Amino acid sequence: xxxxxxxxxxxxxxxxxxxxxxxxxxxxxxxxxxxxxxxxxxxxxxxxxxxxxxxxxxxxxxxxxxxxxxxxxxxxxxxxxxxxxxxxxxxxxxxxxxxxxxxxxxxxxxxxxxxxxxxxxxxxxxxxxxxxxxxxxxxxxxxxxxxxxxxxxxxxxxxxxxxxxxxxxxxxxxxxxxxxxxxxxxxxxxxxxxxxxxxxxxxxxxxxxxxxxxxxxxxxxxxxxxxxxxxxxxxxxxxxxxxxxxxxxxxx
Numbered sequence: 001x002x003x004x005x006x007x008x009x010x011x012x013x014x015x016x017x018x019x020x021x022x023x024x025x026x027x028x029x030x031x032x033x034x035x036x037x038x039x040x041x042x043x044x045x046x047x048x049x050x051x052x053x054x055x056x057x058x059x060x061x062x063x064x065x066x067x068x069x070x071x072x073x074x075x076x077x078x079x080x081x082x083x084x085x086x087x088x089x090x091x092x093x094x095x096x097x098x099x100x101x102x103x104x105x106x107x108x109x110x111x112x113x114x115x116x117x118x119x120x121x122x123x124x125x126x127x128x129x130x131x132x133x134x135x136x137x138x139x140x141x142x143x144x145x146x147x148x149x150x151x152x153x154x155x156x157x158x159x160x161x162x163x164x165x166x167x168x169x170x171x172x173x174x175x176x177x178x179x180x181x182x183x184x185x186x187x188x189x190x191x192x193x194x195x196x197x198x199x200x201x202x203x204x205x206x207x208x209x210x211x212x213x214x215x216x217x218x219x220x221x222x223x224x225x226x227x228x229x230x231x232x233x234x235x236x237x238x239x240x241x242x243x244x245x246x247x248x249x250x251x252x
Contacts, residue, residue, distance in 0.1 A: 004225050006031035009057075011080045013065055013118055014087030016043030018187035019137060022217035023084055028054040030225065035059045035080065037087070037118075065114030066106075075121035082224060083122060084135045085115045088155075090193040096150040104151045111155035115162065123175070131174045131228035135220055136163045138181040140236060146245040156181075160234075167233060176231040178223050183238030184248065186210040207250030208241035 010027050014020035016038030024034055024047060033056050038044050044060035051058050063074055065087050088111045091103035115136060126132035141149060142156030163179040170177060190201035216237065223232045242248045 003030050008081035009033040010082035011035040012084040012086055013037045016040045019213045019216045020086035021047060022213035023220050026217045026221045028056055031056060033057040037061045037063050039064045065118055066109040068117050071117040072121055078122050079125045080122055081129055082133050086137050087114055088137055090152040093148045095148055107151055107155050112158050126175050127173045133176045133224055136179050138179045140181050140183045140245055144245050178232055179234045181236045182216050183242045184210040185216060187213050207252055209239060211239050
């Protein structure tokens with residue numbers, strides 16, 4: 001496989017866990033320097049240590065993407081070729097009229113505003129590149145809302161529209177924009193959604209083989225590792241047992 005990525009630099013948000021962390025490993029294998037962003041300094045330090053065997057530069061930046069001023073202060077003018085907006089979360093699983101408005105704010109501030117803040121901070125440097133790429137993590141829930149997830153689904157629908165708008169606004173530049181829309185992926189996602197209820201989180205993935213963070217990371221690599229003239233704008237990826245948010249076959 002030809003390597004179009006060696007020597008480039010990628011910024012990954014949500015790098016402490018899940019898809020962000022798995023993507024960091026896959027990029028490291030291809031010789032990509034990394035700027036890893038997460039709220040957890042400890043997770044970033046551990047990941048940097050784990051990646052120390054690769055011949056790349058790894059920088060860490062403890063940062064909450066919800067904090068507009070801190071994002072601007074920390075990332076403005078940072079020189080990167082690749083941005084992976086992986087930070088995101090779901091909180092709660094109840095009808096919207098019973099939802100916690102604090103949870104709504106956190107999902108909106110992270111899933112939508114965080115993407116906007118980070119992208120705006122680094123886009124000027126990316127526009128100057130001969131080729132650059134933004135990956136936004138969406139969800140199949142952004143295409144088809146499911147019961148008890150209204151606000152989360154709305155945030156991912158916003159990401160899909162935002163990515164389309166980014167592609168339009170970045171016409172006449174060499175910046176490519178891709179939305180990755182996963183289905184059921186077994187990460188820390190459900191544990192966060194259910195606020196540490198591990199038994200409930202594990203039950204989400206019983207009876208079928210879900211995707212892994214590594215599965216998504218490998219798709220991201222295949223999209224990034226393309227010639228400058230190729231722009232893969234949207235990808236759905238689900239486990240074979242799932243065909244949309246409502247069609248999921250479980251062996252009970």
